Amino acid sequence: MAETDNSIEIPQDFDSLKATILERKAQLPKRLRQVAAYALDHPDEIAFGTAASIATAADVQPSTLVRFAQHFGFEGFSSLQLIFRARLRERTPGYDERLRALSGNDHSKLESGSIFNGFVAAAHRSLDNIASSVEPEAFERAVNILAGAETIYLVAKRRSYPISGYMAYAFGKLRVRYQMVGTAAGIDDDILAMAGPKDAAFAVSFSPYASESVNQAKLLASRKVPVVSLTDSAFSPLAESSRVWFELVEADHAGFRSLSASMAFAMALTVAVAEKRRRNAREYE
Amino acid sequence: MAETDNSIEIPQDFDSLKATILERKAQLPKRLRQVAAYALDHPDEIAFGTAASIATAADVQPSTLVRFAQHFGFEGFSSLQLIFRARLRERTPGYDERLRALSGNDHSKLESGSIFNGFVAAAHRSLDNIASSVEPEAFERAVNILAGAETIYLVAKRRSYPISGYMAYAFGKLRVRYQMVGTAAGIDDDILAMAGPKDAAFAVSFSPYASESVNQAKLLASRKVPVVSLTDSAFSPLAESSRVWFELVEADHAGFRSLSASMAFAMALTVAVAEKRRRNAREYE
DNA sequence: GACTGGACGGAATAAATATTCTATTCTCAA
């Protein structure tokens, strides 16, 4: 038998698999080389297809695919396929390297270190994700709505509260009139009663959604106050009350979701609004 | 029978499918809505998983997935799945590319976009920096100090306030006793008067340092309360009052410093402390 | 309060799947 090569590590990610294939390509038997060529040329097909369909496309037998996989140390074709699928999931260039850099650093030696690394990695992932999930056009609309408002109402509870807390700080510095909602219990309704169509609101809520925030957003929407919202699902109850809404899925570690992407988003929105106002004001001078 | 809706077109790509789902979301029965939410929140899982695995993850029956697909005009679950797979093949162009496409048209649009990108980039830079600037041993010591405290006092003002705000939320979830300092003016001194050597404090302050925070940290230190602090300079006045302190320089954009690294740090510290406590508690059982 | 129609859960089923096995073919050296 000349099958699984135990002496060499089984590739765990697409890049190293690709390298291994290229390296051994010359010594591969005819049909296996045929498979190798097809696999590297049509990685998407390998990821999605069945053994039968791929075999037909590559003009080999299904069993050849299994032998190919086993030749590189995998248990069968299916486990090889996982590598090709993983490649499509996290097609974030640069992320792998960063993660590898993290796992090699001093923190990994201590027990609390892995927690530390985990949160840094989660924050990175969140930020990688944000660029593709926020549409520039929607962002622009949100900026326009908030820049045109007399007073910006900030609605957030619990986990989202730090986000609006930062925005409040920044708006204060930038001389943009704002009003936080939900700090002291009881007077929220009175505050919201003052909001009108000339104002605007920014609401943040992640699942599990604080019912208070949702209701307040609804109330504002019913009073013709344009609402911009930040949430983590297209199914968020916030979405239906909002003129513009952003779906932002934060990566998590140990069950605690990162706030990095939300924070970056909030900072960008805040500064963009202030910038827009400054320019509008100059035009009227 | 009320099945396939021939009058309406079957979505052929992911975007129109998503739009259709969102549109009909309100009228969907309970389980189908559950599937809808899961599908839009975890599109990758739908693309790769089997009906059984997805059903388990979404907490429904496999047959529900089939009904869901048929509800939207597909023949079965498999044909719906093809849409989700196609999405991964032809990745949607990221924000960067879309932004570049926009840049030719309108200058004002470009402006908001560059602000957005700027903050995301700054956040990335901050996170890249954090691993090298925080010493694992110091982190370990900080965890030990806070894990051993009866009550953890959180001291932060202004820009740092969102950080302690998040920690308060997380400590609450994790059943760690804490006390925020500086929320309502006037009673701070009374709160601090209760702190003793068995407690500990975590103070955050970046330049320009809020004198209040600095004084409170000094007061705590003089009362033999161990202080852990997070700041942005070795010359920070906080440092001299602290048992352990961390220097964390955040990258900035347009003069506004990122909070991503501080946030990641705070989350890691919070969870590490809770974890440590949990372990200590188990040892004494 | 009974009736009706849709929604649901769960078992049954038929198709499709990856893998294994074996006979045959090919390769290369003596």
Add this chain to the structure above:
DNA sequence: TTGAGAATAGAATATTTATTCCGTCCAGTC
């Protein structure tokens, strides 16, 4: 040319898969 060993094709097999079907449940209506 012949013999030995690997490589291959293709059928057989044991899972796993999506789907169908039917009894039950639930909400709304008269």
